[in-house]
Amino acid sequence: MTTSYARRPVFGKPPDTLVVEEPLEIRVNGQSIAVTMRTPGSELELALGFLYTEGIIRDVSEVASAKLCVDDPNVAEVVLRQHYAIESRNFYTTSSCGVCGKASIDSVKVHSHHDxxxxxxxxxxxxxxxxxxxxxxxxxxxxxxxxxxxxxxxxxxxxxxxxxxxxxxxxxxxxxxxxxxxxxxxxxxxxxxxxxxxxxxxxxxxxxxxxxxxxxxxxxxxxxxxxxxxxxxxxxxxxxxxxxxxxxxxxxxxx
Missing domain, CATH: 3.40.140.10 (Cytidine Deaminase, domain 2)
Structure with missing residues (x-):
């Protein structure tokens, strides 16, 4: 079971409580589209929010299922009701920056459907x-x-x-x-x-x-x-x- 906090030793002082950072892989229709360094917790909400704010889905009704991989809780598997053609974009992100891994500046700019x-x-x-x-x-x-x-x-x-x-x-x-x-x-x-x-x-x-x-x-x-x-x-x-x-x-x- 994952946790959001962990104790680590500090030289000359009592152990410190630190925030946990672990990778989460997001798969859509069986294809890996992103790896982000995140704090464990709310993984499915993170995956859905990512897919929405990246313009991959426009509504939660497009999602047939979303679940964590049985063998690896650091993998979120999302199945869409319709086929989605993954663009040639590298979604690898660190915990500090979400855009530095994308292929081009044009692919970074996702247009909203809301005025x-x-x-x-x-x-x-x-x-x-x-x-x-x-x-x-x-x-x-x-x-x-x-x-x-x-x-x-x-x-x-x-x-x-x-x-x-x-x-x-x-x-x-x-x-x-x-x-x-x-x-x-x-x-x-x-x-x-x-x-x-x-x-x-x-x-x-x-x-x-x-x-x-x-x-x-x-x-x-x-x-x-x-x-x-x-x-x-x-x-x-x-x-x-x-x-x-x-x-x-x-x-x-x-x-």
Whole structure:
């Protein structure tokens, strides 16, 4: 049985609790399409979220079955109802970056089926300022190890819908999206996604594919993240720390 935490010795000090990092292979219709370094837990949600945010599936109804391999819990096997032609893309990812293994920049850019730019949601700046503390309070893994990232989904009123953690930012994001996909709560119209680290191009892409109009990060965005958010019509907030924040795109949604 896998665990999310492990004790390791520290020279001259008591043993430390560390977040576990292990590979997860994702197979679609018997073909391996991705290997990601992740924290054990919510493997099927991670697989479904990955397939959705990469544009391989558009709805959970396209999935006939999803299960862990009987012989290897580090393998998620997904069977789609229709044949899917796997593109020539290398999906190997580390826990820190989800796009560095793809074959070309053109294959990185997955277009959303949701018109995020038309979402009329508005969020009070005072509400945004409270979200990092709410996210931190829900980060049990980070509290124990200090080594996990989180993705939290909030309503525009600031209510926490769910939070997922992982050693990788993009995995935490996919676990959250995969969970909501199973519940039938995607697209995330009218919602805010908050990530515990920086806002990368890939996380902005995933927010767009999931139909989320607002993406916030406690750290900095990248230039490509800002450019993609502007193209998609996403409100991108960075350096969200208390009452301080930078709104890079679509500031009309922040009141």
């Amino acid at each position: 995020v730019s038309a979402d009329p949601v508005t969020v009070r700046a005072a509400t945004l300022s409270l979200l990092p503390d709410k996210l931190r309070q829900a980060q049990r893994g980070f509290a124990r190890t200090g080594g996990s990232h989180a993705a939290g989904v909030f309503t525009a009123a600031g209510d926490l819908v769910l939070v997922r953690e992982d050693v990788g930012r993009h995995n935490a994001f996919d676990k959250a999206i995969g969970t909501l996909l199973q519940r039938g709560e995607v697209p995330l119209a009218g919602h805010v996604i908050l990530v515990s680290g920086r806002a990368s191009f890939e996380l902005t892409q995933k927010a767009w594919v999931a139909g989320a109009p607002v993406l916030a990060a406690v750290s900095a965005p990248s230039t490509l993240a800002v450019d993609l958010a502007a193209e998609a019509g996403i409100t991108l907030v960075g350096f969200l720390r208390g009452e301080s924040m930078n709104v890079y795109t679509r500031p009309d949604r922040v009141s």
